[in-house]
Amino acid sequence: MDAEINPDRKGNLGLALRRRILTMELPPGAVLDEVALSEEFGLSRPPVRELMRQMAGEGYIELEANRAARVSSMSYQSLRDFFLLAPMIYITANRLAAENGTRGQLDVLKKIQQSFRKSVDNCDVEGRVFYNDQFHRQIGEMAHNVYLVPSLRRLQIDHARIGKVFYKYPNTPRMQEELELATQQHDEMIATIEKRDADAAGELARLHLELSRRNMAMYAAPEGLEAPSL
Structure with missing residues (x-):
């Protein structure tokens, strides 16, 4: 069942990703695997990409053309x-x-x-x-x-x-x-x-x-x- 039918899965993914980034389970610069996340939370890739765009706007994730999404870097x-x-x-x-x-x-x-x-x-x-x-x-x-x-x-x-x-x-x-x-x-x-x-x-x-x-x-x-x- 996809996010359009079960939005809770998308919400759970967002909460999990934010927590993993804040607690450094996903360290700065870590690559985010869309396929693995889709499988873990029972979502197709479009809602996962949509969530990543939202989280990029919030500052959690960095998105660049022709590159995998990454956790925001620190310097x-x-x-x-x-x-x-x-x-x-x-x-x-x-x-x-x-x-x-x-x-x-x-x-x-x-x-x-x-x-x-x-x-x-x-x-x-x-x-x-x-x-x-x-x-x-x-x-x-x-x-x-x-x-x-x-x-x-x-x-x-x-x-x-x-x-x-x-x-x-x-x-x-x-x-x-x-x-x-x-x-x-x-x-x-x-x-x-x-x-x-x-x-x-x-x-x-x-x-x-x-x-x-x-x-x-x-x-x-x-x-x-x-x-x-x-």
């Missing part, structure tokens, strides 16, 4: 660009979420946070990456700004992949302490958004990015490239 420049732009986007997202988010969206955010905390407690690296991405994506949705969301989503792709470089290292007391701090900051973001305190929500985003910056720079920044302060 020293993309790392630098991330650290330069991320603070502006994340802080704005948090501020607007505090101003515009709905009660229903806040409830979803709380459920995502429960899953993130469970992943931290269980030392589930894949879960940490995935649910952290979902947490900040939900805040972006709560901002209700059509210009902000695409930029935030593109940033999040590399945020998750850079973060995976950090998370893959053996757990240490320092790492566990900072993971707990990140989890606590998520809880505080929820509280400030619920109170509609835009200033506090924005400041928490800045602190949260600074924590990420320190950890990512330690494990992922190229030698001689210092991530800019937030």
